[in-house]
Amino acid sequence: MSLIQASGLTVSLGGGPPVLDRVSLSLDPGELLGLLGPNGAGKSTLLRALAHVYPPDAGQVSLDGLPLRWMGPGERARRIGYLPQAAECHWSLPSEQVVALGRLPYRQAWEGLGPGDWEVVERAMGETDTLDFIGRPVDALSVGERARVLLARAIAGEPQLLLTDEPVAGLDPAHQLEVMGLLRRLAGGGMAVVAVLHDLGLAARYCSRLALLHRGRLVAQGSSEEVLSAERLSTCFRVRVRRIDSPDGPIVVPVEALGRP
Amino acid sequence: MILGIWVLAGLPGIAGAAVTAPPRHIVSINLCTDALLLALVPRSRIAALSHLATDPRLSPVVALARGIPQVHGAAEEVLALDPDLVVAGRYTTRETVLLLRRLGIDVVELGLPTSMNDVRRQIREFAQWVGEPGRGERVVAALDARLSAAAPDPGTPRPLAAIYGPNGYTAGPRTLEGAVLRAAGYANLAGRAGIETWGWLPLEGLLRGRPQLLVFEETGHAPDLAHRVLAHPALVRVQRSIAVASVPGRLWSCAGPWVGEVVQRLARLRQEGPVQGRGR
Amino acid sequence: MVWPFLVLGGLTVVLFALSLATGPRGAPGAAVPDLRHDPELLRLILVQIRLPRALLGVMVGATLGLSGAVLQGFLRNPLAEPGLLGASSSAALGAVIALYFGLSALFPAALPLAGIAGSALGLMLVILLARGSGSILTLILAGVAVNALAGALTALALNLAPSPYAAMEIVFWLLGSLADRSLEDVGIATPFMLAGWFLLLRLGRGLDALSLGEETARSLGFDIPRLRLEMVLGVGLSVGAAVAVAGSIGFVGLVVPHLLRPLVGHRPGLLLPASALGGAALTLAADLAVRWFSAGQELKLGVVTALVGAPFFLYLLVRMRRVGPA
Numbered sequence: 016m017s018l019i020q021a022s023g024l025t026v027s028l029g030g031g032p033p034v035l036d037r038v039s040l041s042l043d044p045g046e047l048l049g050l051l052g053p054n055g056a057g058k059s060t061l062l063r064a065l066a067h068v069y070p071p072d073a074g075q076v077s078l079d080g081l082p083l084r085w086m087g088p089g090e091r092a093r094r095i096g097y098l099p100q101a102a103e104c105h106w107s108l109p110s111e112q113v114v115a116l117g118r119l120p121y122r123q124a125w126e127g128l129g130p131g132d133w134e135v136v137e138r139a140m141g142e143t144d145t146l147d148f149i150g151r152p153v154d155a156l157s158v159g160e161r162a163r164v165l166l167a168r169a170i171a172g173e174p175q176l177l178l179t180d181e182p183v184a185g186l187d188p189a190h191q192l193e194v195m196g197l198l199r200r201l202a203g204g205g206m207a208v209v210a211v212l213h214d215l216g217l218a219a220r221y222c223s224r225l226a227l228l229h230r231g232r233l234v235a236q237g238s239s240e241e242v243l244s245a246e247r248l249s250t251c252f253r254v255r256v257r258r259i260d261s262p263d264g265p266i267v268v269p270v271e272a273l274g275r276p
Numbered sequence: 277m278i279l280g281i282w283v284l285a286g287l288p289g290i291a292g293a294a295v296t297a298p299p300r301h302i303v304s305i306n307l308c309t310d311a312l313l314l315a316l317v318p319r320s321r322i323a324a325l326s327h328l329a330t331d332p333r334l335s336p337v338v339a340l341a342r343g344i345p346q347v348h349g350a351a352e353e354v355l356a357l358d359p360d361l362v363v364a365g366r367y368t369t370r371e372t373v374l375l376l377r378r379l380g381i382d383v384v385e386l387g388l389p390t391s392m393n394d395v396r397r398q399i400r401e402f403a404q405w406v407g408e409p410g411r412g413e414r415v416v417a418a419l420d421a422r423l424s425a426a427a428p429d430p431g432t433p434r435p436l437a438a439i440y441g442p443n444g445y446t447a448g449p450r451t452l453e454g455a456v457l458r459a460a461g462y463a464n465l466a467g468r469a470g471i472e473t474w475g476w477l478p479l480e481g482l483l484r485g486r487p488q489l490l491v492f493e494e495t496g497h498a499p500d501l502a503h504r505v506l507a508h509p510a511l512v513r514v515q516r517s518i519a520v521a522s523v524p525g526r527l528w529s530c531a532g533p534w535v536g537e538v539v540q541r542l543a544r545l546r547q548e549g550p551v552q553g554r555g556r
Numbered sequence: 557m558v559w560p561f562l563v564l565g566g567l568t569v570v571l572f573a574l575s576l577a578t579g580p581r582g583a584p585g586a587a588v589p590d591l592r593h594d595p596e597l598l599r600l601i602l603v604q605i606r607l608p609r610a611l612l613g614v615m616v617g618a619t620l621g622l623s624g625a626v627l628q629g630f631l632r633n634p635l636a637e638p639g640l641l642g643a644s645s646s647a648a649l650g651a652v653i654a655l656y657f658g659l660s661a662l663f664p665a666a667l668p669l670a671g672i673a674g675s676a677l678g679l680m681l682v683i684l685l686a687r688g689s690g691s692i693l694t695l696i697l698a699g700v701a702v703n704a705l706a707g708a709l710t711a712l713a714l715n716l717a718p719s720p721y722a723a724m725e726i727v728f729w730l731l732g733s734l735a736d737r738s739l740e741d742v743g744i745a746t747p748f749m750l751a752g753w754f755l756l757l758r759l760g761r762g763l764d765a766l767s768l769g770e771e772t773a774r775s776l777g778f779d780i781p782r783l784r785l786e787m788v789l790g791v792g793l794s795v796g797a798a799v800a801v802a803g804s805i806g807f808v809g810l811v812v813p814h815l816l817r818p819l820v821g822h823r824p825g826l827l828l829p830a831s832a833l834g835g836a837a838l839t840l841a842a843d844l845a846v847r848w849f850s851a852g853q854e855l856k857l858g859v860v861t862a863l864v865g866a867p868f869f870l871y872l873l874v875r876m877r878r879v880g881p882a
Contacts (some may be wrong), residue, residue, distance in 0.1 A: 067773045092777030099771045105632040106767050106822040119765055119776050122756065152822070168768070172776075333720075379732060442721055444736065476853055478580035479736045480605050498719035499658055501728055505736045510604035 017041035018207050019176055024064050024072035026057075034060045035071065036231040041207065042078045044175070045204040049140055049222030051242070053252055056228040058211045062178050065209065066097040078176065092120035096174030100211075102165045110148035110156070110164045114140055117171030139171040140164075142197060159186040166194065170201065177201065177208045183217065195221040195232060214225050215256065218252060219243060220264035249273055287391045292538075298407025299361035299382075305372070307334060308530035312402045313363065315338045315532055316411050319403050335533045336392040336526045351375045363405070386531075390450045390473075392423065392459050395531040415533050422536035426543030428461030435546060438465035438482055440511075441493035441525075442502030446477040453528050456535060460542035462489060473538035479508055488518055489545060492523045519545055557826065560819040567684035568614065571840035575610035576602060578847050580735070608737045613840040614751050615742075616734070616802045619794040621835020622828060624809020626756050629824035630787050634817075635656035635692055635872060637809030638675075638795045642702030644806065646678025647671040647792075647799035648729040651708045654800075656717035668748050672799030676792030678702050683784070692876070731816070731858030732803030736844050745797040752794025753832070755786050760825030767824060805858050807865020808835050808842075814872070 019042040027033040034077055035057045048126070049064055052058050060169045064071040072270045086094075096117070104113050118132045128136070148156060155162055159220040162185060169177060181196065183191040185262045191214075201222050202208045212218045218225055219239040226236040227242050227252040234244045246255050254269040277371040279350050290456070301323040304310045314321055314337045327348050328334050329341035346355040351372050356360060362383045364373055375381050384405050389395050396416050403412020428434060437457055439447045447453035448466040450473050467486040469477060492506065527538050579601075620638065627636040638644050654660045654670035685698035710729060714722040762783045765773035770780055799805075812834040813827055820826035842860040849855055 028768065063771070066775050068771050088777035088779065095775065096773065097775035099769065101770065102769065105765050105769070106817075106824060108822050112821060112823065113768075116776070117766060119761060122761070124761060165768070170782065204796060426793045456669070460857075478603050480579050483601055484579075486597070492805070498717070499656055499661055500717070500719035500721045501655070508604070508736060508738050509740065510600055510738070513604070515670060515787075554651040 018044050019076065019078055020080075021074065021076045022067060024061065024076070025073040026060050026064060026069075026071050026073045027207055033231050035064065038228070038231075038233045039074075039231050040226055040233060040236060042176070044205050044207050045201050045202055046224055047208045047222045049225045050209055050228065051213075051215065051218055051219035052227060053229035055230075056251075057231045058183070058228055059180050059227065062097070062180050062209065065176075066095055067091055068097060071186050073203065079100045087122055093172065094175045096169040096172045096177045097184065098166060098169040098177075098179040099115050101184070101233040102115050104153045104165070107154045110145060110153050111136060111140065112149055113147075113153050113164055114167045115159070117168040120172060131248070136167075137142070137175060139167040140197065142170060142200075143167040153199065159190050161176070162186060163190065163194065166197075180211045181213065182210055183212070183214070207245065213268045215248075215252075215269065217242060219267045243267055301357065301359045302361045302390075302406060303347065303354050303357055304329075304361060304363045305347060305354065305361040306368050306386065308365055308532075309363035309402070310341065311337045311530050311532050311534075312386070312399065314404065315415060316399075316403050316408045317406050319344065321361050321406075324354075334526050334529070336530060336532065340481065348402045349380075354381070355379065361405070363402075389452050389455070389531040391455045395419070395452070395455070395535055398531040399533075419533055419536045422540050423459050424459050426539045428543075428546070434461060434463040436465055436468075436485070437462035437489040437491055437495065437542075438477070438485060438487035438490045440477065440482060440506070442500075442506065444476050444478060444482075444505050445474060445493075446471060446482075448472045449476055452531065452535070456528050456538050457491070457542065460540045461546050462542070464550040479505060479510060482512060483514060488508065489542075490515065490518055491542070492520065492522045494522050521545060557820065560816070560830055561833065564816075564830060564837060568833055568840065571612060571837055571844065572610050574608050574844060575613060575840050578844060580608075580847055580850065586798045604664050604739065605736065608739045608742045609734050609843070610840070611742050612734050612737050612745075612802055613843045614836040615652045615746060616798040616805065617808060617836040617839025618832040619752065619798045619835070620750050620805060620808035620839065621812040621833070622753060622756050623791045623795050623832035623833070625677065625813040625831035626759055626763070626787055626791065627809070627828045628813050629759075629827065630766065631695060633692055633695060634814055635696065635876075636680075636870075637807070637813075638791060639804065639806035639809060640695065640696065640703075641676040641699045642706060643675045643682075643709070643791055644705045644799050644804040645706035645730075645796045646681075647675035647796045648804045649706045649713065650674025651800040652710050652729060652797065653712050653719075656713065656722050664744050668745050668797040668800040671798075672748060672796030673749075674706070674794050675790055675796035675799065675839070678706055679791055683788070699862035707829070715809065728803045728857060729855035730804055731862075732764040732799075732805035733846075733856050734802055734857075735846075735854055737801065745801045747814045752790045752792070752797070755790030756794065757828055757832075759783060759787060759790070760828050763824035763828070769857060803856075803858065805839070805861055806859045807869065808838055810872075811865050811868050812838055814868075 024035050024038040025033055026035040041134040050058050050061065063069045065076055065255045067076065070084060080089060083091060114136045115128055118128055118135065121132065122128065135181060143166050145163050145167050148160060148164060151159055169179065183194050186194060195217050198208050198210055202223065202242065223241055224237065225242040226233060227247060234251065235247055243256065248254055253273045255271040256275060257268050259266040300321050302313060302316040302317065302321055303328050304313050307326055307328040310325040320443050324347045326344045327346045330338055332338050335341060343518055347529045349369065349372060355378060359381065360489045362376055362381055362385055364385050373383050374499065386402065388397060389398055399416050400412050403409050413414055437458065441451055446466040449458065464477065465487045466477060469481060469485065469512050471477065492496045521542060523538055527534050579689065613672055624637040627638065627641060628634055649836055650673050651672035654666045660667040665767050682698045685701065686695045711726055714726050761771065762778045765776045765778050774780055813831045816830045817827055817836050820830050845860050846855045846857055
């Protein structure tokens with residue numbers, strides 16, 4: 016049985032058409048699932064439903080066979096790491112304190128962090144290449160540096176399932192590749208990772224599986240060849256892509272915007 | 277019309293003018309002048325009093341004032357009554373007084389008394405204005421009789437008294453209340469604390485002054501913050517060991533014969549025992 | 557991270573002792589016997605007059621500091637405080653209705669309870685009005701609206717009140733005072749303030765998590781709607797009771813968390829107890845200033861805190877405009 020099983024997830028806001036329409040998917044440890052789709056397809060909503068941040072109107076998500084809504088909030092928080100889009104930190108905390116916030120689900124009310132916690136924090140910062148930022152206030156970092164610190168926070172929670180919404184937005188090419196590589200490594204280490212991505216090329220190269228959302232429906236799941244077919248891309252993204260197989264992995268590049276159907 | 281003739285006859289329309297014939301339609305637009313009017317003038321010559329005259333909280337002459345028409349003090353109301361004299365206080369609305377004078381009406385103003393001499397002078401002056409000098413003298417004489425009965429023996433030490441009202445208000449020597457206290461034979465804590473007229477005496481200051489008589493001004497019982505300090509536990513406790521008197525505020529806010537009553541009451545506390553002067 | 561607390565705690569203790577040792581100005585001068593020779597009077601003054609004043613200085617100050625820190629942490633906005641957000645003025649409205657229309661004469665706890673009801677309602681209204689928008693402007697405007705409404709209704713209530721003193725007493729409700737409070741005042745307000753503190757101090761972890769935004773905080777296991785409810789109740793209870801006995805004292809909740817934030821590493825959770833201590837210290841200091849500088853009339857406590865706080869507020873606004881919209 017898969018680690019994560021989501022079935023029939025439906026979310027509707029107000030009286031309009033559902034933002035998510037009976038989406039079902041499953042994920043095993045070790046998989047890096049790329050969640051793709053045009054703007055407004057419902058990707059962030061799906062991520063929030065998987066994280067149980069905003070529970071869905073219908074359907075359920077189970078982790079290890081246990082439905083999320085039956086789990087206590089603390090256990091959910093320990094098992095699932097969630098990193099929203101354009102995440103930020105409102106106060107000028109030192110970077111290591113931001114990462115340490117990831118340990119909150121492991122701390123009781125008045126406890127501080129123990130040495131074990133700080134080891135995890137250090138490790139998370141090491142993996143995200145943010146150790147240099149220790150002691151520096153997080154708002155003094157660049158956008159990309161800050162994004163890595165916030166990713167470190169999510170990793171510091173030692174989750175079984177990591178859900179990240181556009182983890183590479185705003186990063187320079189080097190860091191984009193590094194973060195995608197990190198996500199792949201984390202998956203390789205036994206985590207299940209879902210990443211919402213806009214860059215088709217990165218998705219094709221790094222993700223073990225892709226899922227395509229269009230108007231709230233899951234229209235395709237599988238390998239990059241299956242999901243990123245020409246007709247899918249023209250329908251959902253209204254682009255024509257060029258696909259090249261290279262020693263570095265498949266390269267998928269949008270080359271032409273297509274008109275309205 | 278008649279008004280105009282009086283004005284043309286050379287009466288200056290300002291305070292202090294003596295009228296040749298006693299005025300017969302007097303309108304009062306001030307509480308203290310209401311009270312003096314009732315004390316000195318037959319009711320038939322009073323055209324109207326201020327609406328405060330029958331306010332039981334404020335007026336020393338509530339019973340006497342019943343049955344006499346009232347005004348709220350607006351110039352229109354006063355004009356409608358066609359008075360030959362209007363009596364007001366120095367702190368009555370300036371606009372109203374000026375307007376009435378401009379319209380040729382005789383307006384006289386009573387000041388704020390700050391000593392017993394002021395009280396006597398006001399009674400006499402007012403009596404002149406309303407054409408009842410004889411009656412004025414009689415009222416002053418009665419007041420003097422009460423005052424001398426209340427006066428302390430010279431050479432005996434004066435016990436210390438403090439007036440305490442809502443919001444910790446106290447009255448110093450240069451106020452009517454202070455004058456009453458002095459006439460009744462007491463020394464005034466407010467004066468010792470440097471408060472000459474009216475002022476705020478913090479509770480601690482009151483206690484540290486160790487008065488022998490606490491005089492509360494009674495001003496009615498609607499709930500508010502001002503009265504909270506009067507119910508403070510420290511004050512309540514202190515009242516177990518000193519004499520306490522309660523004086524209705526209306527009895528000493530205006531100059532008049534009723535002031536003598538208060539003086540006598542307070543003096544009796546000293547003369548008959550509860551308050552003894554200590555060697556100070 | 558312990559030393560700021562030690563310093564703040566020590567400062568509070570020293571100011572408390574100074575407060576007990578200070579009388580009001582205008583106390584009788586030459587004719588007053590030395591209090592040392594009259595232990596009973598000394599005890600009366602210390603216990604019945606100065607002690608309640610000092611105690612309320614600590615408790616009201618701690619309440620204001622703590623509430624300010626909680627509001628700033630929850631709203632992720634350094635310009636939040638109970639005064640600006642209408643919690644104080646709504647509390648004053650409740651208290652005025654209870655006091656001047658005889659309810660508190662029926663049973664004394666009606667006064668703080670009415671203050672609490674007013675405070676909670678006012679705060680809920682502001683939060684509702686500013687919902688969704690995280691901008692400072694919307695929040696402040698919502699606070700202005702509620703303050704204006706509460707202020708107008710308070711003035712109306714005082715005008716309609718039976719007592720002739722009522723209309724003048726609006727100064728107390730707008731500016732606050734600790735003068736001549738009694739142990740009874742301490743007694744009716746303390747249980748509610750403590751209850752409020754209990755609710756508020758537990759919110760530290762949640763506020764830390766909220767640094768990362770509401771969604772992340774939810775994913776970390778925090779129930780944000782419940783946090784908001786506990787915050788409204790906690791602020792309502794403590795600020796409501798404080799205002800009911802001391803009037804509305806502004807700016808403490810704004811200035812203290814702001815000054816102390818760098819000392820606790822900007823961590824919202826640690827800022828809570830620090831702001832409580834800081835608020836107590838600031839209020840005691842302001843109350844000392846009131847007594848040293850009072851001339852004829854009593855100088856209201858809120859005047860001193862406003863003289864410190866309003867320029868500070870302006871400085872914050874100017875600095876924010878220069879840095880750019882948050």
